[in-house]
Amino acid sequence: MKITEVTARDIRFPTSLELHGSDAVHKNPDYSAMYVTIKTDSPGGREGYGLTFTIGRGNEIVMGAAQAYGKMLVGMSVEDIFNDFGSIWRQLAHEEQLRWLGPEKGVIHLALAAIINALWDLWARIEEKPVWRLLSDMSPEKLVSTVDFSYLSDALTKEEALEILKKNAPTKEERIKKLFLEGYPAYTTSAGWLGYTDKQIEDLCNKYLSAGWTRFKMKVGNDLDDDRRRAAIIRKTIGPDRFLAMDSNQRWDVPEAIEYMKGLAEFKPVWIEEPTSPDDVLGHAAISKALAPYGISVATGEHCQNRVIFKQFMQAQGFQYCQIDSCRVGGLNEIIAILLMAAKFGVPVCPHAGGVGLCEYVQHISMFDYICVSASLENRVTEFADHLHEHFVHPVVATNGSYKVPMAPGYSAEMKSQSLEEYEFPDGAVWRRLISEGRFKV
Amino acid sequence: MKITEVTARDIRFPTSLELHGSDAVHKNPDYSAMYVTIKTDSPGGREGYGLTFTIGRGNEIVMGAAQAYGKMLVGMSVEDIFNDFGSIWRQLAHEEQLRWLGPEKGVIHLALAAIINALWDLWARIEEKPVWRLLSDMSPEKLVSTVDFSYLSDALTKEEALEILKKNAPTKEERIKKLFLEGYPAYTTSAGWLGYTDKQIEDLCNKYLSAGWTRFKMKVGNDLDDDRRRAAIIRKTIGPDRFLAMDSNQRWDVPEAIEYMKGLAEFKPVWIEEPTSPDDVLGHAAISKALAPYGISVATGEHCQNRVIFKQFMQAQGFQYCQIDSCRVGGLNEIIAILLMAAKFGVPVCPHAGGVGLCEYVQHISMFDYICVSASLENRVTEFADHLHEHFVHPVVATNGSYKVPMAPGYSAEMKSQSLEEYEFPDGAVWRRLISEGRFKV
Numbered sequence: 001m002k003i004t005e006v007t008a009r010d011i012r013f014p015t016s017l018e019l020h021g022s023d024a025v026h027k028n029p030d031y032s033a034m035y036v037t038i039k040t041d042s043p044g045g046r047e048g049y050g051l052t053f054t055i056g057r058g059n060e061i062v063m064g065a066a067q068a069y070g071k072m073l074v075g076m077s078v079e080d081i082f083n084d085f086g087s088i089w090r091q092l093a094h095e096e097q098l099r100w101l102g103p104e105k106g107v108i109h110l111a112l113a114a115i116i117n118a119l120w121d122l123w124a125r126i127e128e129k130p131v132w133r134l135l136s137d138m139s140p141e142k143l144v145s146t147v148d149f150s151y152l153s154d155a156l157t158k159e160e161a162l163e164i165l166k167k168n169a170p171t172k173e174e175r176i177k178k179l180f181l182e183g184y185p186a187y188t189t190s191a192g193w194l195g196y197t198d199k200q201i202e203d204l205c206n207k208y209l210s211a212g213w214t215r216f217k218m219k220v221g222n223d224l225d226d227d228r229r230r231a232a233i234i235r236k237t238i239g240p241d242r243f244l245a246m247d248s249n250q251r252w253d254v255p256e257a258i259e260y261m262k263g264l265a266e267f268k269p270v271w272i273e274e275p276t277s278p279d280d281v282l283g284h285a286a287i288s289k290a291l292a293p294y295g296i297s298v299a300t301g302e303h304c305q306n307r308v309i310f311k312q313f314m315q316a317q318g319f320q321y322c323q324i325d326s327c328r329v330g331g332l333n334e335i336i337a338i339l340l341m342a343a344k345f346g347v348p349v350c351p352h353a354g355g356v357g358l359c360e361y362v363q364h365i366s367m368f369d370y371i372c373v374s375a376s377l378e379n380r381v382t383e384f385a386d387h388l389h390e391h392f393v394h395p396v397v398a399t400n401g402s403y404k405v406p407m408a409p410g411y412s413a414e415m416k417s418q419s420l421e422e423y424e425f426p427d428g429a430v431w432r433r434l435i436s437e438g439r440f441k442v
Numbered sequence: 443m444k445i446t447e448v449t450a451r452d453i454r455f456p457t458s459l460e461l462h463g464s465d466a467v468h469k470n471p472d473y474s475a476m477y478v479t480i481k482t483d484s485p486g487g488r489e490g491y492g493l494t495f496t497i498g499r500g501n502e503i504v505m506g507a508a509q510a511y512g513k514m515l516v517g518m519s520v521e522d523i524f525n526d527f528g529s530i531w532r533q534l535a536h537e538e539q540l541r542w543l544g545p546e547k548g549v550i551h552l553a554l555a556a557i558i559n560a561l562w563d564l565w566a567r568i569e570e571k572p573v574w575r576l577l578s579d580m581s582p583e584k585l586v587s588t589v590d591f592s593y594l595s596d597a598l599t600k601e602e603a604l605e606i607l608k609k610n611a612p613t614k615e616e617r618i619k620k621l622f623l624e625g626y627p628a629y630t631t632s633a634g635w636l637g638y639t640d641k642q643i644e645d646l647c648n649k650y651l652s653a654g655w656t657r658f659k660m661k662v663g664n665d666l667d668d669d670r671r672r673a674a675i676i677r678k679t680i681g682p683d684r685f686l687a688m689d690s691n692q693r694w695d696v697p698e699a700i701e702y703m704k705g706l707a708e709f710k711p712v713w714i715e716e717p718t719s720p721d722d723v724l725g726h727a728a729i730s731k732a733l734a735p736y737g738i739s740v741a742t743g744e745h746c747q748n749r750v751i752f753k754q755f756m757q758a759q760g761f762q763y764c765q766i767d768s769c770r771v772g773g774l775n776e777i778i779a780i781l782l783m784a785a786k787f788g789v790p791v792c793p794h795a796g797g798v799g800l801c802e803y804v805q806h807i808s809m810f811d812y813i814c815v816s817a818s819l820e821n822r823v824t825e826f827a828d829h830l831h832e833h834f835v836h837p838v839v840a841t842n843g844s845y846k847v848p849m850a851p852g853y854s855a856e857m858k859s860q861s862l863e864e865y866e867f868p869d870g871a872v873w874r875r876l877i878s879e880g881r882f883k884v
Binding site for chain 1: 467468469470471472496497498499500502503504506507510536537538539540541542543544545546547548549550551552592593594595596692695696697698718719720721722723724725728745747748750751753754757758
């Protein structure tokens with residue numbers, strides 16, 4: 001089976017009109033997907049679907065990068081790719097000229113994620129399994145063959161990775177059973193966006209509570225008094241002991257983060273997420289140390305560019321919760337490397353989700369992590385945000401505060417063709433209408 | 443004066459045909475420039491020129507990003523920009539939707555560098571000064587107003603920056619005089635590319651020696667025996683005491699870097715440059731510590747994405763030589779921030795150059811650093827590579843091992859219109875010929 005074509009499309013949703021997704025730094029996001037389709041010459045015309053998430057402008061830049069990677073895949077044998085996926089990943093991530101634009105970060109790495117995730121989708125569809133199952137059925141040796149271990153040997157060797165996987169292999173069916181019974185624990189971000197009124201926040205907390213959700217996250221960082229008022233509302237509504245996390249989306253300098261969070265400590269946040277620049281490993285370590293006496297942990301990762309940054313966060317104890325993003329690092333292969341490091345360092349992985357399709361992706365990652373890598377649910381909780389799922393062919397199902405096990409073959413990122421047509425930017429019907437009404441400028 | 447248009451062009455030179463610029467990681471680079479022109483409504487039609495350097499494929503992706511930033515500038519008043527350049531820089535670098543693609547890294551930051559550098563070029567042309575002089579004539583207060591200090595306050599405050607600049611202000615004319623007399627110290631990379639034969643290396647060392655060059659750099663990292671043979675040739679040719687640096691272009695893991703360099707210690711390299719991933723601050727710190735007893739320092743920076751990474755390199759003693767790149771971080775404003783931090787931490791800044799136009803840029807940076815920020819030449823030496831200067835209207839002049847003071851107004855990155863036309867990719871005459879001859883595929 002050979003790859004015959006790779007297409008990339010610019011799909012955007014006008015979420016800025018409603019302030020869903022608003023935080024201290026991203027005030028008017030238009031949740032978007034750079035959507036990749038990998039086509040093959042298989043008799044049934046089998047395809048793989050992948051996406052990367054952005055928040056609007058610049059989605060076309062990522063599309064350009066995906067087209068550059070796509071060219072490299074055309075003509076390759078699918079079997080050759082999956083027989084040595086770790087090396088192929090490296091070939092793409094370190095393409096001799098493109099790597100200058102990173103290396104392994106920013107636009108080219110976001111684009112690589114969509115391409116790599118589409119390959120995993122294709123692989124899982126060929127095997128007729130959901131991605132979590134494809135991974136869980138692999139031998140430890142096969143799993144590590146998908147990983148590029150370069151730059152990691154001072155923290156994790158291939159041999160140590162194998163050891164982790166082998167230790168957990170005999171008991172994995174027990175954990176699969178548990179997941180089918182109980183799902184994977186989740187928290188909701190949908191009640192705490194900055195753009196919401198106090199009344200909206202209270203109503204949403206109550207709505208999620210009565211639907212069985214027990215873990216919440218709120219956005220903070222613009223104004224301490226305002227955040228204290230909002231935190232008090234949420235704490236009062238959800239009760240004194242339920243899980244509450246806070247997220248400032250990179251808003252502060254290091255000393256500022258420490259002072260600001262002391263002012264929110266009485267509301268007992270489990271973690272402060274993205275307190276400062278996502279590049280600042282040492283800054284996060286200083287914040288972690290300063291806030292530990294207040295019972296507040298540090299979480300970050302959704303903007304962390306690759307396995308080398310995550311390695312340092314673990315070495316320097318820069319975070320206590322590792323929040324990988326399914327599209328920020330170079331797709332599932334690199335995520336597996338990070339999960340393995342986290343297992344070695346004993347750091348719980350609580351993936352970032354929301355956006356477009358991120359919940360669809362991370363359900364596979366968290367379940368695989370539990371089944372094969374961490375083998376633990378302690379302190380693990382995966383983000384859930386309840387929007388835009390209606391555009392997916394097999395949308396995520398999260399009820400009663402947990403993700404249900406996805407069963408459709410693939411990586412769950414296939415979007416409905418009607419959605420793709422309507423929301424393609426700038427020529428889809430929705431955008432043509434908004435632009436003609438003067439509500440958006442191109 | 444208002445900005446009326448911002449254009450971006452994809453200019454590439456087919457350097458891969460001759461293996462200039464070949465190293466352990468970038469084996470076949472086509473040195474390229476994403477070239478920006480900022481047009482204004484001034485009566486004389488004043489323009490600013492800027493570029494960012496890439497090594498070929500992907501230059502078009504950076505062009506897409508520059509167009510996105512360019513749109514934001516059209517209609518803005520030039521005076522407003524330069525009155526509050528630090529804030530404008532931040533507005534661009536943290537544009538609410540584009541920032542998701544970084545933040546402050548990779549493609550969007552490379553593109554921002556070209557845009558920002560073109561603004562500095564425009565400013566200097568309006569003032570009819572070379573950029574180094576424009577900077578040197580500014581008050582300390584004006585200089586710090588061009589800098590965005592966000593994420594830096596745990597390492598350098600605006601007040602500390604002011605103090606550094608004020609301390610040096612009274613003596614700056616002495617240093618300007620010295621620069622006119624002696625130039626700024628440089629080393630050459632042009633003798634030590636991996637793709638060259640032993641004979642070529644020896645001949646080039648002799649050629650540069652007889653032209654007055656005393657400092658050399660060689661590429662290493664593919665094969666220790668090969669590197670030992672090449673190092674022996676260079677050491678023998680230049681003599682036992684002259685400056686020799688080595689550069690492995692991110693080739694190794696941390697433990698590998700340490701072992702490999704022990705095998706080259708007898709050739710007395712001043713530094714090993716880019717021993718591992720440019721993202722690995724802690725890895726560089728470990729290498730620095732392990733190689734110190736061998737008298738080898740660590741240098742890095744050309745692939746370091748922004749001031750937050752440089753901050754950590756200084757905090758963790760990850761390098762002993764700071765090699766900023768004039769186009770990798772977000773242009774001159776961010777470079778000023780890094781120079782100020784380096785002065786505080788006592789780290790010499792030895793800019794990366796070569797490529798296309800980087801030597802033209804860094805001469806301004808190094809001279810400004812000496813005049814106003816570090817006020818020292820101790821352990822300072824700026825890279826020089828002798829290629830592609832013929833495409834510039836005011837090419838750099840480096841003779842006798844030092845950069846001469848540039849006198850033309852602007853930031854020296856204006857390219858000849860004939861070069862722009864011939865080397866525009868893929869439709870310039872040079873590329874049309876190479877493509878029609880089958881020597882390049884688009």
